[in-house]
Amino acid sequence: MPPLARRNLFHDKVRLTVTLTGIVFAIVLIVVQIGLFIGFTSATSNLIEHSGADLWIGAKGLAYLEQAGPFSERKLQQVRGTPGVVVAEKYILTFGRWQRPDGRKESIVLVGMNPDLPLGGPWNLTAGRVQDLKSADAIIVDELYRQKLGVTQLGQVVELNGHRARIVGFTQGIRSFTTSPYVFASFKNAQTIADLGEDRAFYLLVKAAPGTQIRKLRSDLAARLRDVDIYTTGEFSRMTQFYWMFTTGAGIAVLLAAALGLVVGIVIVAQTIYATTMDHLREFGTLKAMGASNGYIYRVIIQQAAISAVMGYALGMVASVFIVRGSREGGAAILFPWELAVSMFFLTLLMCIGASLVSINKVTRIDPAMVFKG
Amino acid sequence: MQAAIAVHNVTKTYSAGDAAVHALDGVDLSVQAGEVVFLMGPSGSGKTTLLSIMGCILQPTSGSVRIRGREVAGLAERDLPAIRLAHVGFVFQGFNLFPTLSAGENVELALDLKGIRGHEARRRAQELLDQVGIGEKYGVYPADLSGGQKQRVAIARALAGAPEILLADEPTAALDSHVGRRILELVRNLAHSQGVAVVIVTHDSRMLEFADRLVHIEDGRIVAPEEAAIPALAVSMLDAAPLGVSSA
Structure with a gap:
């Protein structure tokens, strides 16, 4: 033509x-x-997606990530004793108050995890290592929020929920949907900063043994544990996404x-x-x-x-x-x-x-x- | 001998509110292959309506239209484009060339409609432009062509795919008389050499020498039709004849 x-x-x-x-x-x-x-x-769900966990266990009535309330970490031993579980670890996720050097306060989400295990830790580190979180008061924040949080350098000392904290590393591109930046700390430090009781946790993260049927493992765990909700990572991710994107x-x-x-x-x-x-x-x-x-x-x-x-x-x-x-x-x-x-x-x-x-x-x-x- | 196109007792009625307007009223006309017929008459006499019906653009209200013996009156609207494509070429008063296509591409477009494409289409388009005397204008756009050249492109386009019938509506109206004569001379020669039946609607009595037959139409009826061919020498006499006494 x-x-x-x-x-x-x-x-x-x-x-x-x-x-x-x-x-x-x-x-x-x-x-x-x-x-x-x-x-x-x-x-909304990047913490879940990058957690490395196969199952998330939280207090009964769980609907999305940030909704979790503290529950007794004594269930951790029962989880660890369940066949098919390779690693199970406590996890904290709670809102906190960050004080900038100029005195202004910012809301943050405090994430507490075990720096020795590959569950729920920070990723895309541009400075520092996850293991650096083991030192007292250590925290890691994302570079995206440096300005928001008034962070100028590595090693800077800040105030978090009235507690002293020191920046030992930076991540790149870990965004928070709630506009409250994620601040990573060791479980122990997070427990202190959040004034959480000694035996309290927000989540138990579970890594299954290779070849384990995740849904079966979940059923087994549900049979052993009371007053908890157990979701696969995929399910929990979708629930959180749905909550923030559609319910709100x-x-x-x-x-x-x-x-x-x-x-x-x-x-x-x-x-x-x-x-x-x-x-x-x-x-x-x-x-x-x-x-x-x-x-x-x-x-x-x-x-x-x-x-x-x-x-x-x-x-x-x-x-x-x-x-x-x-x-x-x-x-x-x-x-x-x-x-x-x-x-x-x-x-x-x-x-x-x-x-x-x-x-x-x-x-x-x-x-x-x-x-x-x- | 079978006519290239023959209309018999054709009527065309338009409704205008409650009234009916009879654009054509029992028209009979047949045109042989190689014959050039001039259709003349005052404005509103039904010339263009008859041309449209012969070209399968309009359907008659009643009557018969046969193209090479095949009845086309009463065919469904969707079947008419194929009839036009296979049998009819049109030349328009305003040339109706595609301004964004070159002269050659305008002819190629007509060939494309017939399924001739690529190198073969280019070869044939060149051949057709050569035939109408503007082979060197293949790549020139209509805006850069004179009126006569545009009409030659239009004729080449109408002849693409070798139609049996060529219908022209006032083809010289937009041209000066010298160019108009050359165009009609070209059309007549092509009609005679290629056996194309040509019907030309015109008001231009200076061009009658190019007609093999004149048909005069008035108020939707053919007036005093005659079947005899017109000797060229008689044209000047016809010119002087009082209007309404049409001859063929």
């Missing part, structure tokens, strides 16, 4: 620019909103914004493709008079939409990547996995072709006799 679609599209460069701007705007809006949704979702409405708002981006994109693209079609209506009439089937004309219009989609997608991706990179240092991470990039291509194509349906409807009703009118 002669390049009618491409030529029609490039013939009016101003209109093409408007079309591409609309598509890019829609893509960026959708990518940012969905990326935020993924980023938020990931932030935060996720719905973000998804609605993404849907709005899609609608705006469709409207802009539909309007500009329709205007282009109207400009070339006489040509489509001529094509019909020449014997072109409706299908042939649809292909021209859909090709125009598809070319717009591919160009808009390419530009939209470039813009999105810049925005996503810019967000890395901010408080809200926009995650942009490759699956989203691929999905966006098909969504853009669908959006543009869907938008061209308005034009197709118009062309279907062209009377080819129009070619004889002047």
Whole structure:
């Protein structure tokens, strides 16, 4: 086919620019909103996902990570005695109060774990080691929150719940959905900082032996322990994500914004493709008079939409990547996995072709006799 | 001999509110292969309606339309594009070229509709442009062509895929008389050499010498039709004849 679609599209460069701007705007809006949704979702459960545990045991009535209340750590021995358990360890997760050097107070989430075991510890360390948490008062914070917490250097001494604490390491990219940064400490230090009773813990984290059926292990543990909830890591992660993203409405708002981006994109693209079609209506009439089937004309219009989609997608991706990179240092991470990039291509194509349906409807009703009118 | 196209007792009625407008009223006309017929008449006489019906763009209200003996009146709307594509080429008053395509690409587009693509389409488009005398304008866009050149491209496009019938609506209206004569000369030569049946709607009585037959239409009816061919020398006499006394 002669390049009618491409030529029609490039013939009016101003209109093409408007079309591409609309598509890019829609893509960026959708990518940012969905990326935020993924980023938020990931932030709600990243402690669970990176815990290295297979099962999470908490007090009865557990609904999401931050909801846990303290319970007796005496259950730990029963857990350790259950066949199939390789490692079981106590874990603390509780809100605390951080005092900045300028006296301002910030809310934080204190995470207490055993630095000698690979369960529930910090990851992505850029300074210090997890084992450094074994020293008295030692804590690790994330570099993202240095400014928020007034942290200037390694070794800095801070006040946490009225207790002295010393920064022995930094992590990179461990975000908290609640805006209260995670502060990692040894279980013992965390117990002290949180003024928690000697025999109290918030969670017991369980690592199963290789080849163990996790669900069976959970049943076995449930049979031995009373007044606890036991979830696999996957289940607990999904529960926490669902709570923060849907029960609180935060996720719905973000998804609605993404849907709005899609609608705006469709409207802009539909309007500009329709205007282009109207400009070339006489040509489509001529094509019909020449014997072109409706299908042939649809292909021209859909090709125009598809070319717009591919160009808009390419530009939209470039813009999105810049925005996503810019967000890395901010408080809200926009995650942009490759699956989203691929999905966006098909969504853009669908959006543009869907938008061209308005034009197709118009062309279907062209009377080819129009070619004889002047 | 079977006519390339024949309409018999064709009527076309439009409704305008409660009233009915009879655009065509019992028209009979047949055109042989290689024949050039001029369809003349005042504005609103039904010339373009008849051309549209002959070109399968409009369906008659009643009557018969046969293209090479095949009845096409009454065919479903969706079947008409294929008939047009297979049998009919159009030349329009305003050329109706695609401004974003070059002269050659305009012709290629018509070939593409017939399923001829790629190198073969380019070869044939070049051949057609050569035939109409503007082979060197293959890559030139319509905006850079003169009126006569545009109409030649339109003729080449109409002839792409070798239609049996060429229908032209006021093909010289937008051209000066010298260029118009050359265009009609070209059309007549192509019709005679390739056996294409040509029907031309025109108001231009200066061009009658290019017609093999004149058909005059008035108020939706063909007036005094005659089947005899017009000798070229008689054209000037016809020109002087009072309107309404059409001859063929």
